[in-house]
Amino acid sequence: MEYNVEEINRLIRHRRSVFPKQYAEGKTVDEAIVRQILENATWAPNHGQTEPWKFVVFSGEGLQKLATFQAELYKKESAANFKEATYQNLLANPLKASHVIAICLKRDPNKKFPEQEEIAAVSCAVQNMYLTTAAYGLGGYWTTGGVTYKASAKEFFGLGEDDKLLGFFYLAHVAVPSPDSKRKPLDEKVEWVKS
Template sequence: MGVFMNEKVSTLSTLIRERRSIRDFKTDPIPLQDMVELLNDAVYAPNHGKREPWRFIAFEGKGKKKFADAVIDTYNAEQKENKAAAMEKYYQDIPLHLLVVMPEDPRQKKWEEDICAVSAMIQNFQLLAWEKGIGVCWKTNAYNLDPIFREAVGVQPGEKIVATLHIGYYEIVPKAKKRTSVEDKLVVIND
């Protein structure tokens, strides 16, 4: 299926460097149990106080229509006229959508610790999925903040959507984009 499906990953650094955000997916379904297994490993991310500040809302099968409708309901009239049909198809064709939600702790330090933990867990999930030939695209679109979308998908008051993850098998791996060398961003203080 994917790059690593029948190959053993030689090092973690190889996996990190070869993972890509995937936007074009095969329509083959991702078994929900496979996603759950990946998440059960991903949640071993560091998290302060072992708060495990995450919960998940998955949309698969017919549930993808609910997700697509919730996104489209956030569009203005012109957007609905110009792109609703294409976006409906796009969201329906993606095998699985996963919202990653965290509680919004009013204490800034706890909130920052929680968003860091959730982000680390998401990166774990992306790497674990990539290792199995499953692509992920981490989206932070405006609809994540829209009350219409949030209510439609079951996000509670006092929660933040950290990510919408689009998940599926891929055929084409995008080329890597050049990264700035760490030496260009590193300040060393040694006296």
């Protein structure tokens, strides 16, 4: 198979996180595109073909359901650490997106492989989502805020005791593009061992 390597390189280098304040609110991403993004996610590498990912997709009225759930759980469990601004963001941000996809890790029941390998596989799936989102000219953002690490949130997403909620992937049309990004020189990050 032959691919346009320059286009692939360009796609990887121009992938950006696009945050809720940058979204074209009220503009819905076609469901066929969302399905393609998720299909590409499932082609991520994963040890032993465990395919440890699960995605819960919120759109339409489902966005309000997610917003209310996470804001109220935050309010209930934050006690003295409660911040009104955080509560309001949890209520508002999902409604700015076209879709919000809960990123979940479903542990292999046999636990053949270490959990960190399954987390890495789900992370690779999210990178596929990011790249596909960018290829369609859309905006995406993986956040681990809100209720991500709360055990009490698992049931809402259909997760068992050994499973994990790893965050949310926001998806939307872009109103305000993200600025260009830079990376440190490759030689600062790579050590070559040739003999």
